[in-house]
Amino acid sequence: MGEETTSMGGIHISPAAIATLAYHATLESYGVVGLAPKNIAEGLAQTITHEPARGVSVRYDGENIDIDLYIIVEYGTRITTVADSVANTVKFHVEKALGMPVHEINVHVAGLRMSDES
Amino acid sequence: MSVDSARMEWMRSRPFDGQALKHLVEAGLTWLKTNQQTVNSLNVFPVPDGDTGTNMMLTMTSAWNEIKNSGEKHAGKMALLVAQGALMGARGNSGVILSQLWRGFARGVQENELIDAALMVRALAEARDTAYKGVVKPVEGTILTVAKDLATAAESALIETQDTIAILERCVPAANESVNRTPDLLPVLKQAGVVDSGGKGLFFILEGMLRHIQCLPLDAPLVTVQPLSSLNFDNAMLGVEEGQDYEVVVDFFPNDKFELHKFYGKLEAMGTSIQVGEGEGMYRMHIHLPVEKRYEPIDYIMTIGTITKVAMENLVAQMDEINAKSKGTKLELAKIEPNQIGVVVVSPGPGLSRIFASLGVAAIVEGGQTMNPSTQEILAAFENLPTDKVIILPNNKNIVMASNQAKEVTVKNVQVVPSKSVPQGLAAMLVHDPDGDLEAIAGKMTKALASVKTGEITRATRSVEIDGVKVQEGQVIALLDGKLVASTQSVEESMLNLLHKAKAEENELVTLIYGEDVSRGEADRIVDKVREIYPSLEMEVQDGGQPNYQFIVSIE
Numbered sequence: 001m002g003e004e005t006t007s008m009g010g011i012h013i014s015p016a017a018i019a020t021l022a023y024h025a026t027l028e029s030y031g032v033v034g035l036a037p038k039n040i041a042e043g044l045a046q047t048i049t050h051e052p053a054r055g056v057s058v059r060y061d062g063e064n065i066d067i068d069l070y071i072i073v074e075y076g077t078r079i080t081t082v083a084d085s086v087a088n089t090v091k092f093h094v095e096k097a098l099g100m101p102v103h104e105i106n107v108h109v110a111g112l113r114m115s116d117e118s
Numbered sequence: 119m120s121v122d123s124a125r126m127e128w129m130r131s132r133p134f135d136g137q138a139l140k141h142l143v144e145a146g147l148t149w150l151k152t153n154q155q156t157v158n159s160l161n162v163f164p165v166p167d168g169d170t171g172t173n174m175m176l177t178m179t180s181a182w183n184e185i186k187n188s189g190e191k192h193a194g195k196m197a198l199l200v201a202q203g204a205l206m207g208a209r210g211n212s213g214v215i216l217s218q219l220w221r222g223f224a225r226g227v228q229e230n231e232l233i234d235a236a237l238m239v240r241a242l243a244e245a246r247d248t249a250y251k252g253v254v255k256p257v258e259g260t261i262l263t264v265a266k267d268l269a270t271a272a273e274s275a276l277i278e279t280q281d282t283i284a285i286l287e288r289c290v291p292a293a294n295e296s297v298n299r300t301p302d303l304l305p306v307l308k309q310a311g312v313v314d315s316g317g318k319g320l321f322f323i324l325e326g327m328l329r330h331i332q333c334l335p336l337d338a339p340l341v342t343v344q345p346l347s348s349l350n351f352d353n354a355m356l357g358v359e360e361g362q363d364y365e366v367v368v369d370f371f372p373n374d375k376f377e378l379h380k381f382y383g384k385l386e387a388m389g390t391s392i393q394v395g396e397g398e399g400m401y402r403m404h405i406h407l408p409v410e411k412r413y414e415p416i417d418y419i420m421t422i423g424t425i426t427k428v429a430m431e432n433l434v435a436q437m438d439e440i441n442a443k444s445k446g447t448k449l450e451l452a453k454i455e456p457n458q459i460g461v462v463v464v465s466p467g468p469g470l471s472r473i474f475a476s477l478g479v480a481a482i483v484e485g486g487q488t489m490n491p492s493t494q495e496i497l498a499a500f501e502n503l504p505t506d507k508v509i510i511l512p513n514n515k516n517i518v519m520a521s522n523q524a525k526e527v528t529v530k531n532v533q534v535v536p537s538k539s540v541p542q543g544l545a546a547m548l549v550h551d552p553d554g555d556l557e558a559i560a561g562k563m564t565k566a567l568a569s570v571k572t573g574e575i576t577r578a579t580r581s582v583e584i585d586g587v588k589v590q591e592g593q594v595i596a597l598l599d600g601k602l603v604a605s606t607q608s609v610e611e612s613m614l615n616l617l618h619k620a621k622a623e624e625n626e627l628v629t630l631i632y633g634e635d636v637s638r639g640e641a642d643r644i645v646d647k648v649r650e651i652y653p654s655l656e657m658e659v660q661d662g663g664q665p666n667y668q669f670i671v672s673i674e
Contacts, residue, residue, distance in 0.1 A: 024255075027254045027255045028253070028254075028257055029211075029253070030215055032254065033253070033254055034254060074218075074252040076218070076221055076248075077205075077252055078205055078206070078208040081209065081214050085210065085211045089211075101518065115251045
């Protein structure tokens with residue numbers, strides 16, 4: 001995964017660690033009410049997962065870090081703006097923590113949650 | 119500028135209808151727009167950026183556009199229109215939250231033709247609840263907290279009064295207090311010494327509504343006096359308006375009966391870009407005026423105090439000079455043959471563009487710290503070069519990404535040499551060879567990046583504490599390879615601190631590239647100081663013309 005070399009040896013950062021960073025940043029982002037497990041039968045897309053590695057996928061090809069987020073958005077918010085700000089928040093937090101640039105963040109809106117409309 | 123108490127008495131205890139709500143929305147928007155820059159300035163790092171104020175203003179503008187031609191009298195229906203407009207135009211995080219607040223408010227009143235005190239309080243609570251539903255882990259110390267505190271203030275006010283205006287009168291100061299408490303809840307705000315920008319924006323919207331009811335003006339920000347040290351007229355040039363041809367700065371000691379409001383009022387009738395500063399009893403006033411009024415502020419200030427100094431400048435002549443300078447000399451870019459390597463650089467200033475051109479770059483994209491060029495602009499710069507081999511030097515860490523994207527979308531063979539600063543870019547250009555092998559040259563250039571240290575000297579746009587260094591707004595700060603190393607009162611001190619931290623004495627060559635707001639004479643003076651302290655060091659001085667940074671320093 002993310003690698004750096006110091007005078008004493010290498011530092012390896014696992015995709016799971018990056019996924020956890022991205023997961024927490026996502027949940028602090030306004031308009032997101034949860035993450036949905038990726039690769040699941042469509043009918044179940046509304047299930048909210050609490051397992052970072054399931055709603056976030058991280059790829060690293062030796063040069064670039066790419067992150068995919070599967071989010072559930074609060075119904076009634078402007079979805080594109082929410083998605084945009086999630087991407088920004090996650091990029092900021094991950095880059096700050098890792099000190100490595102994030103190449104691409106793809107936001108998949110897996111579902112909408114409708115809070116009790118009375 | 120006084121509260122129309124008769125009108126207020128008449129309005130008290132009356133529920134308001136759709137049209138009244140419409141006026142309140144307009145007032146909130148107008149006041150937010152007036153104070154937009156104040157909100158924008160609450161960003162969290164001392165380099166100019168941040169646009170919360172603009173995002174919230176655009177969101178409110180979208181809401182206003184939805185209702186401005188509506189004659190709807192039904193308050194609930196009007197509120198739904200506002201919510202709809204805010205949703206459609208929500209910009210940025212704060213804009214989304216603002217639109218959620220409106221959505222909740224509208225949901226609270228949608229069935230009602232008129233809004234009375236009890237209903238207003240319920241709707242504010244609904245607004246709060248709706249906003250909090252939009253996030254799993256609400257961060258306190260933000261606009262959410264302010265929405266919560268003002269709903270609470272409204273609820274407790276309702277125990278004592280059934281008057282809508284009285285409730286608003288309680289909500290506005292409560293929101294203000296809540297905004298002022300945000301640094302206690304959110305450490306990052308405290309460290310930066312600011313309050314939350316979104317919360318402040320929400321406060322301005324509410325205050326605008328109250329000011330409208332009180333018949334107070336909404337088009338001019340509240341008058342303020344800044345400390346003399348933080349007055350900065352450099353940027354005032356950017357705001358030159360047509361017909362405002364003269365800049366006048368007057369230093370004076372006012373008589374005993376100095377009334378700031380009256381003073382501003384008089385000045386506003388004469389010109390624009392008014393700033394007033396004070397230090398140890400002395401006041402400094404800055405204004406832009408049309409030609410025929412250029413002596414009026416001086417005559418007026420004579421009547422209210424003792425003038426110690428007057429400075430007057432012809433802005434039109436200055437602007438012409440600036441324009442002539444930037445357009446003046448045409449750049450001689452390197453002519454590239456097919457099969458040679460063409461280098462594209464991002465340059466933050468006209469002088470730097472000339473330096474890069476003299477080193478043999480084939481294309482230049484203008485941009486830098488506060489204006490990052492898009493992928494598209496970078497692409498456009500090299501698409502027409504008659505070669506397939508291209509090297510990009512972004513010269514800023516924020517532009518590396520866009521450069522990489524440009525590499526991906528083009529069919530040309532592109533290498534990005536990730537230079538994070540101008541000195542790195544210059545160092546890379548020194549090892550460039552247009553006839554070499556693309557990958558080998560790019561590799562050589564990338565290696566050269568590490569051969570220089572980069573110093574930057576700029577002014578803090580507000581007070582902050584970063585990397586353990588305390589910075590006051592307006593102070594000069596020095597950054598070494600992106601890390602804050604000194605904050606001082608003068609550019610000279612910053613420069614000496616910077617060179618000390620960079621261990622300049624162990625290096626051979628120091629190049630000082632001065633920015634657009636430093637004169638050649640000032641640069642020479644500082645160079646002389648540096649020579650005194652580092653006699654064995656070789657020094658070069660270049661006119662970079664970059665904005666914001668007084669000096670960019672290359673140490674190698």
